[in-house]
Amino acid sequence: MDWLREHPEVKTIRVAAADLNGVPRGKRIPARFADKVMTEGTKFPFSVLNMDIWGEDIENSPLVFESGDPDGMLLPTERGFMPMPWLDAPTGLLPLWMFHPDGRPYAGDPRQALARVMERYKAAGLTPVVATELEFFLIDDSGKTLRVPPSPRSGKRRTGAETLSLRALDTFDSFFTQLYEACEAMDIPADTAISEAAPGQFEINLMHQSDALKAADDAWLFKLVVKGLARGAGFAGSFMAKPYELWNGNGMHMHFSILDHEGRNIFDDGGDLGTDVLRHAVGGCLEAMPGSTLIFAPHENSYDRLVPNAHAPTGIGWAYENRTAAIRIPSSGPAARRIEHRVAGGDVNPYLTIAAVLGAALNGIEDKAPCPPAFSGNAYEQGLNQLPGTWAEAIDAFAAAPSIRRIFPPELIENFVMTKRQELHYMAELSDEETVELYLDTV
Template sequence: MDWLHEHPDVKTIRIAAADLNGVARGKRVPARFADKILTEGTKFPFSVLNMDIWGEDIEDSPLVFQAGDPDGLLLPTERGFMPMPWLEAPTGLLPIWMFHLDGRPYEGDPRQALARVVERYKAAGLTPVVATELEFFLIDDSGGQLRVPPSPRSGKRRTGAETLSLRALDAFDRFFTALYDACEAMDIPADTAISEAAPGQFEINLMHQADPLKAADDAWLFKLLVKGLARRYGFAGSFMAKPYEAWNGSGMHMHFSVLDEQGRNVFDNGGEEGSEALRHAVAGCLAAMPGSTLLFAPHENSYDRLVPNAHAPTGIGWAYENRTSAIRIPSSGPKARRIEHRVAGGDVNPYLTVAAVLGAALNGIEDKAEPPPPIQGNAYELGLEQLPGSWGAAIDAFETSPQIKRIFPAHLIENFVMTKRQELHYMAELSDEETVELYLDTV
């Protein structure tokens, strides 16, 4: 309650949890009742974390009519209160996650799934260090066609790609200044911003955390913030994987290393090639990649991004300092030796993505698995084994993957498969325009 006492102008709060699609589900509560939420939590049905992208129940889900649509218990995460700078009235946000009424973690909660992976690392005496890079578009969707919004400074639209352009960043300086101020207020460690390879596309790096739950929280909250704040400036902030057919899509690249109990990076062997543990982790990530693709590309539009020669990986391979590969080992000092996983789109649920990558890496470390030789040259031209090429194929691979079964509980796997099969069925009824309208704000 200290935060609320320090912000007496806050009259309402939002309590919010991430569903399987990463959509925030929750309630609006008068601030004077916040103490009850902190001490007793709140309730809503287990099924709420298993909605489809439209916010509809999953047909024939055992969570709904078969079980009587029972409640779960939602308790605050360790994050605590924070402001919601995209709203006009001063408002507090309290992230929550789901438990059974007897206190057991609910296995269908994506944040609980990541906590389960973190516990596996703790049992092995290891701590993952995670950072994310999030790409997104600023889009004028006020007319019949998506366009780059006019600069708040000049009123002009820049229609070309301006990679690493200061002019593109400066055109939206007011927005980015407000975004960084909001990140500081919400304890989101936003670092470098750059303009990216498509019109109106930008990337912001979030600093590494020796707490994967904090890193995933940061990414999830950052997405809520960008989408909400952009609307205050009159345009959309979208993490949709591929809003423009003619331009590259948006990704969420994830960097990670692993520390032992003495705080040493187990990927560091003093040289550029990295340690045996690094190779084992790479092997685990490669082995799990076909089954994990549904988590890295969870929506119909996601597969428009995963095409050759579009700066998104399509083949299953790894390399040193090569951005055409699915897994890249960046050049760095030995103590900063790390793995960059480049498959995920901007439209992912960060909790599931971080869990999938870290869980796969730990599988490889536990098995002492060996990867194939690192690739050289253009990965698109090497005849590598390919990621599942369609949404339906990815759903099937996720459902049957032995690696996925080691990472995620059976209940979450079943829920996610049912969700995606329902979305796959109903998305076939939508036009291209309706598809864009659906995904632009939701993901």
């Protein structure tokens, strides 16, 4: 409540939690009732965190008619209030997560799923250090064809890729200035911005931190602020996996190392190769990759990104300092030895993605999982086992994978599978234009 007392100009608040697709679900409340939300929480039906991408109930879900569509209890996360700089009126946002009325965490909440993985790490005396890199497009979607927005400075549209171009960044300098100011106000550790390998595509890194829940919060909130500020500037900010057929898609790369109880990086062997524990973690990630592809590519459009020679991995393999690999070990000083997981698209739910990667790594560490040799060269030419190639295959793999059952609770697995099978069915009715319209702002 300190933040609200320091900002008496705030007259309304939003309270919100992430559903399984990462879509914020919540309420608008007059600020004078904020004390009640902070002390007592608020209620949503459990089914609200298990909606499909259109915001519809899941047919035959046990959360709806079978059980009477009961309420869960939504309580504030550790984050507390923060501003919503993309709205015209001063407004506060209070992130929530879901519990049962008796205080038990609700297993179908994606943030609770990550907290569950973190309890496993805590029991093992380990602490993951996590960073994310988020790619997004700035898009003019006012006409029938998606285009790069005109430069606010020159009025011209850039038509080609300008990888690491300062000119491309400076073209939208006012937007990026607002974005960094918003991230500062919301305590999102936004670091370096670059222009990426497609027109109007950019990437911003979020700094590494030893609180994986906050790292996931930061990624989720970052997506909200990019979308909100972009719309305020007259264009879309989109994390859709593949908005343009002829250009590369958006990814969310995740870096992580793991500290022991004395704060030492357990991947650091003092040299360039890393420890056996690093290779066990890699082995766990590779073993879980087919089953977890649905987490990393959760939508129909996601599979347009996962194609050969498009800077997105398709093969299940790992390598040192190789961006064609699904898992890359970046060059660094030994103390910073880490794993970069490169499969996830920009359209993911960050809570589920970070939970899937960290859970798979811990599976590998616990099992002392074998790790195949690192490859050299182009991953697309290695003859590697492949990720599921279609959405339907990924749903089936997720539903059946033993590694997934070690990471996620049964209720979340069942809910996510039902959600994705319903979406798969109804997406078949949409045209390409309707698909883009659906995903452009939603994910």
